[in-house]
Amino acid sequence: MDFKRKHLLELKGSTREEISLILDTAESFKEVLTRPIPKVPTLRGKTVVNLFFESSTRTRISFELAEKRLSADSVNFTASGSSLSKGETLRDTARNIEAMKIDMVVIRHCAAGAPHFLTQCVEASIINAGDGQHEHPTQGLLDLMTLRDKFKTLEGLNVAIIGDIAHSRVARSNIYGLQAMGAKVALCGPPTLIPLEAQDWGTEIFLKLDEALEWANVLNVLRLQLERQQRGLFPSIREYHRLYGITRQRLEQCKKEVTILHPGPINRGVEIESELADSEYSLILNQVTNGVAVRMAVLYLLSGGKGSEELEAE
């Protein structure tokens, strides 16, 4: 199948075929990463700007590596130390960067919809690297890839997303991606951290962790976003850990093989016991490796991907 999208803004509305194409392409790029010279000339001559208005380690490095492995030229922009602190608007920043002739923009922004907005003011392909509490599609894709590597298919898998659903863009991308691929999704967390819109997602909702553990083959444990929690949505971190923290003892009580994912960064000892994050249950480092491969696939497919209207015109 041909990839027809120009931008990657969200996984909502993606088809199984599209996601499979991205994951298959990512598997091929993953092999490149194991070569003596882990670099291919595929995107030579393409220029990518990484616009990070919010702090990030993993995602930014992962995108940068993906760009370099594909021989694209990349330029980094971080909010501090830019004209943003002088009061320039997002639109002006973007249009100015575009005037320097670029092909793709990777953007992370604290406002949901910022990547969509960019598609209206610049010609380049836009990749969403996380926007507010909306979506983080490449994280969703790398989670799918990691699970597909382990289970061969996502069909029929029971994935419980645990923790701070309300503030999590990772949760939203996971839900849409997993459901498109035929997996079943459940949410589990304190009622104050499960958003009202969750009832429209067609997921199970568990308020007790043990019920979720009973049901799931896979736990995707979210980070408790302490920086977004000024309103006291739960009494204390200690209580959160006691009720929703994943510990070895708890897993062994439910006597089941589970696989653990975590998008990082981990608050060790809060949402997950420190030792468990490094245990045989955890695929956390596989996620990071796959992250580079998935981003290479997205960059490759989007740089050749033409808008569907353009295709028809040809």
Add this chain to the structure above:
Amino acid sequence: MAEKVRQQIMDAEGLNRTIARLAHEIVERNRGTENLAILGIRTRGVSIAERIISKIHAIENTRLPLGILDVTMYRDDVFKKIQQPLVQTTEIDFDIDDKVVILVDDVLFTGRTIRAALDAIIDFGRPTKIELAVLIDRGHRELPIHADYVGEHVATSLQDDIEVRLKQVDGMDGVFLVKSLKVN
């Protein structure tokens, strides 16, 4: 209007004999099989490479290592085609340093695929030598590339197509020349 005429230029037996001859030539020119490795270019180059390996096995009683090369990532026309090619995996699980690498493809045309393949191979190591074996050479090179072992030279025009059909991929063996005839 252009009308297409499809004409068979090699049947299953002919194909088999040609591949056998290529295998003999490879062994002859390299004085045996020492240090040889075969790399097939996806998709049909791989099937031909497999057959060359089993022919060489029949002659010399050694099985040469087979690597699979996908050159999509190295092509210079990736973004020029309307349909973007699917990237597939390269599988070379042996060291190519100091080996004589026989690169195998089905049809040699502009030479651009081979140029891409050479770039890919260099990223995996430094072979002592790279030789090229193709089933069909149809001419019209755009780069200074030539094959060391050629199954058959076929005179074509730029509008023609060569279709190589192989049992492993297509369910039957044969080579066809599809000529475009101008009809007024």
